[in-house]
Amino acid sequence: MNALRRHRALTAIWGAPRGWRGTIVSVNHSDIGRRFILAAFAFFAIGGVLAMMIRAQLATPGSAFVGPDIYNQLFTMHGSIMMFLFAIPMFEGLALYLLPKMLGSRDMAFPRLSAFGWWCYLFGGSILIAALAMGVAPDGGWFMYTPLSSRAYSPGINADVWLLGITFVEISAIAAAVEITVSILKLRAPGMRLDQMPLFAWYMLITALMMIVAFPPLILGSILLEVERAFDWPFFDPARGGSPLLWQHLFWLFGHPEVYIIFLPAAGVISTVLPVMARTRILGYGWIVAALLAMAFLSFGLWVHHMFATGIPHMALGFFSAASALVAIPTAVQVFAWIGTLWNGRPELKLPMLYLLGFFLIFVIGGLTGVMLAMVPFDWQAHDTHFVVAHLHYVLVGGFVFPMMAGAYYWLPHFTGRARGGALGSAAFWLVFLGFNLTFFLMHLTGLLGMRRRVHTYSEEMGWTWLNLLSSMGSFVMAFGFALFALDVALQIFWSRRTRRNPWSAGTLEWASPIPTPAYNIASLPHVGDREPLAAQPALALKLARGEGYLAEPRHGWREAMAVESTTGAIDHIVVLPGNTRLPIVTAAMTGGFFLSLLFGFYWLAPVPLALVVVLAWRWASVLGHREDFGPLPIGHGQTAPIHREAAGAPGWWGSAFLLVADGTLLASLLFGYAFLWVVAPNWPPPARIDGGFLLGLTAAAASLAGVGLARRGLAAAEARAPIAAGRAAAGAAAAQAVCIVALLSLGVTALPAPETHAYAAAGWALLVYAALHAAIALLCTAFAGARIASGHVSGTRLLEPSVARLFSDYSGAATLIVLVCVLAPAIAP
Amino acid sequence: MLHALGTAVPALVAGGCSGPLSTLDSAGPAARDVATLWWAMLAGATLLTLLVVALLALAFLRRARQGETGAALWIGWLGLAMPGVVLLALLGSALVLGERMIARSEPGLVVVEATGHQWFWDFRQPGAEGAIATRDVLHIPAGRPVHVRIAAADVIHGFWVPRLAGKMDAIPGHVNVLRIEAAQPGVFEGQCAEFCGLDHTGHRFRVIAHDEAGWAAFQRGEGP
Structure with missing residues (x-):
């Protein structure tokens, strides 16, 4: 097969139809990644317009441009959009587009999940923007503190829009996190050891793992607050044993890691682009990875620095203050590793490098003001003032926007296949850089002179007039800069001259593909033995195009990629990926229907879309798989490998496992909330505790354990090629889970006080509902495994469905036991 | 002349920092201590920013190639030791300062x-x-x-x-x-x-x- 025929054959397999149909059914990572990036930029523009309206309002004292009601919507939406609809989706898009190419693969591990995440993001974001257009946008500040955001003080739909819209978008973040983790760990080019991955992949792996742990507390907090608003379960109401501080803990448990989740991908861009600009290799690869791990670890131990003024004892604050300051050390390691890299190389002031210099100055200042704010006494003065506004913009714009713009100019030739001179791009840089500093440098002083955040106006006597006017002027200069950047990018996309492959002479694998990239990325997969494969083998790109790598021969119309052993990169199996399908958009639309019926209070309607989501999920899993064994198949270089359905440790199993890590974090957050209320909240002990319920509790525990045992027996029987016994065990496991659900809910009804009476009862009910929900998931998984055994999709070698069912049953069993202990303990405690 | 400048500059700085809500125009011991901490941290932050800018400028300007610089200098000294020392000193003084400010029983309360x-x-x-x-x-x-x-x-x-x-x-x-x-x-x-x-x-x-x-x-x- 020659290169052209191979190109045609692979394009037929990996491509999407043209036009609207292709838009709807495509699951290709390059398509989805590009869409994320474009949509994120559109949301960035919307958030930017809101920022300009804020600055227009604050430009002069006593301004009547907008009133406080609109102003509150403006800053709430500006923050929410920039955090949830711009920053996170932007790096998700970049990761989806780049990771398979950098890792020498053909797609992400779960292409349909990327598409589902994309549609959830688009629909959820649209709900928020529609609310903004209709004047009912959230107006409680982007961190939505209770009780201001509770029903009593925010009776309108505004807060519900935030809670439901953001949670909808978070589904896409969790989906992306699981997908990125599994793709990096499993779908790499053969031979690529973990310590030979490009640094960008390390950064994304750590970021994705952080997302898996950081987002569940926010999702839980949003669910609890929405349940309080909708059904009056008083988790945050101090009059009935709730605590407004619980929301703050849950929010910042997410909120602070979030800052590093945004910074790390951008830092990954820097570690990729900067060595190329300096024509050398990165200094201290191992140190940088160690710094990343330290940062990820520390970032979960410093959320309380957002709560220094909430009355927590000073010595406890000292711990969080120290952790907040210490996180500067891994940051310093990276900054000086980058500067050292520049010293070791021959840096050239090309356009991406210019933006990186902007990053250095702005981010260093933001980091230093961050250390200042970590000092408790200083924070007591600066907290909630414009000093903090200045600091967070220095960190986020310096630490995210500037590196991403450097990355945009660096990878644009890859997206477009075109190159362009730098005049307009450097003009944009200077406008953004100078405008940014004019806006935010002065704002430090404005804050120290006492100007609070979130005030819609101020009087002349305060002495802030000239500072605010200059800040507003700077913000408009910056806005012109961003407009110029957008124009420059558009010019490059549509009118520039074509460029050659690998125009920067970079060493990472994404530049091995022709540009713009074909749908299948590379005609054959390389064997990698170096951190910079293209630098080690300059002829690699042509060899791969000639089909001299793995999986060069298309077969059965399958989308094939290689899965490797996670640490060594040894060949593990062939992953056969799903092709174009309408399932993601339909499932996302149904998920949206569920959220919309909650948003408009149609609680009776909500089960309908939910049931449809379950049906679609069933179909989602049942359209894949085979009824026959293929055995080891040739992959090139005279080697063979089985397909993932016939191998242990398929991506689907890993994805389920990481999803359950996120789920476990949600349960841990719920247990934290239960304990926190018990210890800290006012109006405890509750008027009535759990009364009996041991028999039902024992029944639930026994049923759940029976479910676990039967799911395990089903897997063992399938492995022993006894399909009838396996099917019977799966059916028994499903029945046991049904008994468990009934017992758990009966326990609540008969023994627990009504959830509206006290936060204790509400938390107990929340735990029971959590356990029942997971028993239902285990029921569906085991029932599905049973159906697949009956239909012949499971054999002694094809064990994916029963092993995933076992995983979910095990999790549900553990969760049910923990919940039962926590719910029943107060009945025997004195 | 120099004397006039010597009095004018602090007055200007103080004037620019005054205001009915200014944290830098302190009128009590707690606000005064924090303002002092701020000026000290500002001086330190300015020095560190200048250090980074100078190192960046030198990366582009230096011509004489004296071989590769190693990880020990950049990561060991500048990345770990220098911020470690600065942060420990800062954390210690901030902790002492905070302990002085928190509510405690005292005469005349x-x-x-x-x-x-x-x-x-x-x-x-x-x-x-x-x-x-x-x-x-x-x-x-x-x-x-x-x-x-x-x-x-x-x-x-x-x-x-x-x-x-x-x-x-x-x-x-x-x-x-x-x-x-x-x-x-x-x-x-x-x-x-x-x-x-x-x-x-x-x-x-x-x-x-x-x-x-x-x-x-x-x-x-x-x-x-």
């Missing part, structure tokens, strides 16, 4: 209560015959430590008098205690620091620090 509402403040001061209630104006004696017991009636508010001390949140269901002290008699502006809804901007109050005679008169219920 006066205890007042502040309750945040949407959108006003209720205060209770000790009087000669029971507590004296005021709205949006808090009376304290100058030169004596005052504990403000801070609560909230509806949503979270923040009690903050920038020229006297740092801020403390007013949280429904909890009572927080903040120590404030005015060095001299005077009137000090206060404001709600935590976003509290529609009229957060107008959620302001005033602290009047009396001299000894004025405080005695206030406690007897005479005059403002």
Whole structure:
């Protein structure tokens, strides 16, 4: 097969139809990644317009441009959009587009999940923007503190829009996190050891793992607050044993890691682009990875620095203050590793490098003001003032926007296949850089002179007039800069001259593909033995195009990629990926229907879309798989490998496992909330505790354990090629889970006080509902495994469905036991 | 000439930093200590920023290639040791400073209560015959430590008098205690620091620090 025929054959397999149909059914990572990036930029523009309206309002004292009601919507939406609809989706898009190419693969591990995440993001974001257009946008500040955001003080739909819209978008973040983790760990080019991955992949792996742990507390907090608003379960109401501080803990448990989740991908861009600009290799690869791990670890131990003024004892604050300051050390390691890299190389002031210099100055200042704010006494003065506004913009714009713009100019030739001179791009840089500093440098002083955040106006006597006017002027200069950047990018996309492959002479694998990239990325997969494969083998790109790598021969119309052993990169199996399908958009639309019926209070309607989501999920899993064994198949270089359905440790199993890590974090957050209320909240002990319920509790525990045992027996029987016994065990496991659900809910009804009476009862009910929900998931998984055994999709070698069912049953069993202990303990405690 | 400049510059700086809500125009020990900490941190931050800028500039400008520089210099000394030392010193002094500021029992202590509402403040001061209630104006004696017991009636508010001390949140269901002290008699502006809804901007109050005679008169219920 020659290169052209191979190109045609692979394009037929990996491509999407043209036009609207292709838009709807495509699951290709390059398509989805590009869409994320474009949509994120559109949301960035919307958030930017809101920022300009804020600055227009604050430009002069006593301004009547907008009133406080609109102003509150403006800053709430500006923050929410920039955090949830711009920053996170932007790096998700970049990761989806780049990771398979950098890792020498053909797609992400779960292409349909990327598409589902994309549609959830688009629909959820649209709900928020529609609310903004209709004047009912959230107006409680982007961190939505209770009780201001509770029903009593925010009776309108505004807060519900935030809670439901953001949670909808978070589904896409969790989906992306699981997908990125599994793709990096499993779908790499053969031979690529973990310590030979490009640094960008390390950064994304750590970021994705952080997302898996950081987002569940926010999702839980949003669910609890929405349940309080909708059904009056008083988790945050101090009059009935709730605590407004619980929301703050849950929010910042997410909120602070979030800052590093945004910074790390951008830092990954820097570690990729900067060595190329300096024509050398990165200094201290191992140190940088160690710094990343330290940062990820520390970032979960410093959320309380957002709560220094909430009355927590000073010595406890000292711990969080120290952790907040210490996180500067891994940051310093990276900054000086980058500067050292520049010293070791021959840096050239090309356009991406210019933006990186902007990053250095702005981010260093933001980091230093961050250390200042970590000092408790200083924070007591600066907290909630414009000093903090200045600091967070220095960190986020310096630490995210500037590196991403450097990355945009660096990878644009890859997206477009075109190159362009730098005049307009450097003009944009200077406008953004100078405008940014004019806006935010002065704002430090404005804050120290006492100007609070979130005030819609101020009087002349305060002495802030000239500072605010200059800040507003700077913000408009910056806005012109961003407009110029957008124009420059558009010019490059549509009118520039074509460029050659690998125009920067970079060493990472994404530049091995022709540009713009074909749908299948590379005609054959390389064997990698170096951190910079293209630098080690300059002829690699042509060899791969000639089909001299793995999986060069298309077969059965399958989308094939290689899965490797996670640490060594040894060949593990062939992953056969799903092709174009309408399932993601339909499932996302149904998920949206569920959220919309909650948003408009149609609680009776909500089960309908939910049931449809379950049906679609069933179909989602049942359209894949085979009824026959293929055995080891040739992959090139005279080697063979089985397909993932016939191998242990398929991506689907890993994805389920990481999803359950996120789920476990949600349960841990719920247990934290239960304990926190018990210890800290006012109006405890509750008027009535759990009364009996041991028999039902024992029944639930026994049923759940029976479910676990039967799911395990089903897997063992399938492995022993006894399909009838396996099917019977799966059916028994499903029945046991049904008994468990009934017992758990009966326990609540008969023994627990009504959830509206006290936060204790509400938390107990929340735990029971959590356990029942997971028993239902285990029921569906085991029932599905049973159906697949009956239909012949499971054999002694094809064990994916029963092993995933076992995983979910095990999790549900553990969760049910923990919940039962926590719910029943107060009945025997004195 | 030089002398004139020597007096003009600090005056200009001080003038630019004054204002009814300025944390840098301190009028009490806590605010003064924080302002001092700020100026010290500003000096340190300026030096570090200049160091980074200089190293970056040299990376582009230096011509003589003396071979590769190693990880020990960049990561060991600049990345680990230098920030480690700076941060330890800073953390230690901030901890000592914070311990000095927190509420503790001490002679001459006066205890007042502040309750945040949407959108006003209720205060209770000790009087000669029971507590004296005021709205949006808090009376304290100058030169004596005052504990403000801070609560909230509806949503979270923040009690903050920038020229006297740092801020403390007013949280429904909890009572927080903040120590404030005015060095001299005077009137000090206060404001709600935590976003509290529609009229957060107008959620302001005033602290009047009396001299000894004025405080005695206030406690007897005479005059403002």
